[in-house]
Amino acid sequence: MDCSSNNMSDSVQTNGIDSNFNMDLSASASRVIPKGGMLYGEYLHVDRLLSCQEPVTAQTNNEVHDEHLFIITHQAYELWFKQIIHEIDSVRLIMNRRDVDEANMLIITSRLNRVVLILKLLVDQVTILETMTPLDFMEFRNFLSPASGFQSVQFRLIENKLGVKNELRTNYGKSHYLKIFENPKVIDLIRLSEQEPSLCELLQQWLERTPGLEKNEFNFWEKYKTVVMELLERNRTEADKETDEQQKTLLLDDWKRKSELFDSIFDVNKHNALMARGDRRFTHKALQGALMVSLYRDEPRFNQPFHILMLLMDIDSLITKWRYNHVEMVLRMIGAHQFGTGGSSGYHYLRSTLSDRYKVFVDLFNLSTFLIPRNCIPPLTPRMKKRLSVMEDIGENMNDSEQIVD
Ligand code: HEM
Known part of the structure; x- marks a missing residue:
């Protein structure tokens, strides 16, 4: 068999590559394929994958070198988004049961950890695109309109599947984020992701069942409340005893602030009012579960659940970091006063998505406020x-x- 064959039929014609450099990407001609077996290129559809980069400027007399990087970067993001959805869906499936089998805890942590590592990659990936200068971007930006990352279906699916709340989103050009999509199948898919239980909702249902919350059993919440009341009482007594008036005022203010904060978790009505405003997302019971897991995380059965809570916070933080890196890149590329190709206010719209309204597990972060000394x-x-x-x-x-x- 002639391994050095340069028969054109063995080669893959890829866009924009001089035929002298054509590689045999499927490499099927040089080997005998075992029955039922397949080769790298076939299995991965490499030829299809590598024919998906079609710079619009290639159709003009002035092909812009960096448009290739722009396309590859976005496509790499979409592929990783697909993997994230694959992992999140599998975790949602496991958690969407009345009794989550504890044998699955390791699978949940490993898959969430995988999402964390992918997101870390995605956060850093922004820097590669930043090697393109604004002047280079300007050379092809006008060709892209009205294409925009805002139309990334998978990005919206990730947000919804995690649990970003619709009512907390910033309106895009004064209209609902779904308005930008025209394909009915896509609209149905996104709507479905809004309606299906999100990871955040499933997590809450699971936390509500935390062993130890039962009133007729350990009754964690009553015990915790008693300790907090004692600690607050101690603070109040210390403040009352203070002879320096200035210091006393400070201590009393601190006591008052803490009392109000704790009251907001002990008084269900106050908690529900905060939920209605979107300042808290977890149900009262789920918040109790999360607090219990955090305080007793050293107990064997709580090791993995605590790890899961940490990973979910990592996911939230990393998505915020991605949003931040993306918005900084947008500022660098188009400045703060140009509209996005998708029609939003651009930089200012994106800045608004950095707020806690877009965080899904914000209550987990805020748990630190309610921790008590070991x-x-x-x-x-x-x-x-x-x-x-x-x-x-x-x-x-x-x-x-x-x-x-x-
Ligand atoms: C030169 C680089 C980039 C620029 C100048 C840019 C610009 C923008 C702008 C202005 C928006 C706001 C929507 C609009 O009116 O268009 C936006 C949204 C978005 N972009 Fe980019 N972008 C860039 C690269 C990327 C990359 C590499 C991704 C990766 C997938 C991406 C994903 C997104 C997503 C998902 C949104 C929607 C964000 C949200 O609504 O919260 N962008 N982009």
């Missing part, structure tokens, strides 16, 4: 210790009146 965490009863243990025989000889202090 030595004040209500001790677990032996029964609760056993429930949170992975060892069946722990506490076998203990009764509920004995308290384990960590």
Whole structure:
């Protein structure tokens, strides 16, 4: 067999590549393929993939070199978006059950961790496109209108599947974000992603079932509330005892502020009012679960759930970082006073998406406000210790009146 064959039929004709440089990307001619087997190029459809870059300036007399980078970058993003959706959907599927099998915890953490690593890549990827100068971008920008990243269906799917709330979105040119799409199939797909339970909703349902929240059992919330009230009372007493008037005022202000904050989680009506305003997203019960997992994360059964909460915060942070890097790049490329090719105010619209309104797991970040010192965490009863243990025989000889202090 002639391995050095330069038969044109073995080569793949790729756009814009001189025929002298044609490579045999499918490489199928030089090997005997085992029955049922396939080669790299066929399996990955490399020829199809590499024929998807069609710079619009290639049709003019003035092909702009950097348009190729612009296309490749966007396509690479879309491919990674597809993978993120694949992972998020699988996690949603596992979590969309009344009882999430704890054996699946490792799968959930590994897949969310994968999303985190992909997002890290995507955040950094912006810098490659930034090697294109605004002057170079100007040479082909006008050809792109009205194409815009705003029309990225997969980006909207990711947002909705994670749980970005529609009512918290910034209106785009005073209209709903869906208005930009024309294809009925695409509109249906995005609508479906709005209606299906988001990862955030499924997480809340799962957190609401956190062992230890049951009122007739460990009743974490009552125990936690008692400790917080004691701590606040101690603060108040210290403030009252202060003889320096200036210092006293400071301490009392601090006490008042803390009391109001804690009141907003103890008083369900206040919590619900914050939810209605969009300042809080988690249900009252889910917030309790998240707090319990955070405080007792050292207990074996809470190790993985705590890890999941951390990963979800990472995902939120990284998406915000991507938004930030993207908006900085937009500023660099077109400045703050040009409209986007998609018709928005451009930089100013994108700036608005950096706010907490676009964060999905904002309540997880805010949990830090409600943490209490380790030595004040209500001790677990032996029964609760056993429930949170992975060892069946722990506490076998203990009764509920004995308290384990960590
Ligand atoms: C020269 C580089 C880029 C410029 C100047 C740019 C500019 C813009 C502008 C002005 C908008 C606002 C919508 C509009 O009116 O068009 C936008 C939105 C968007 N762009 Fe880019 N973009 C660039 C690169 C990218 C890349 C590489 C991606 C990767 C997929 C991307 C994805 C998006 C997405 C998803 C939105 C919608 C964001 C949202 O609504 O929250 N952009 N872009």
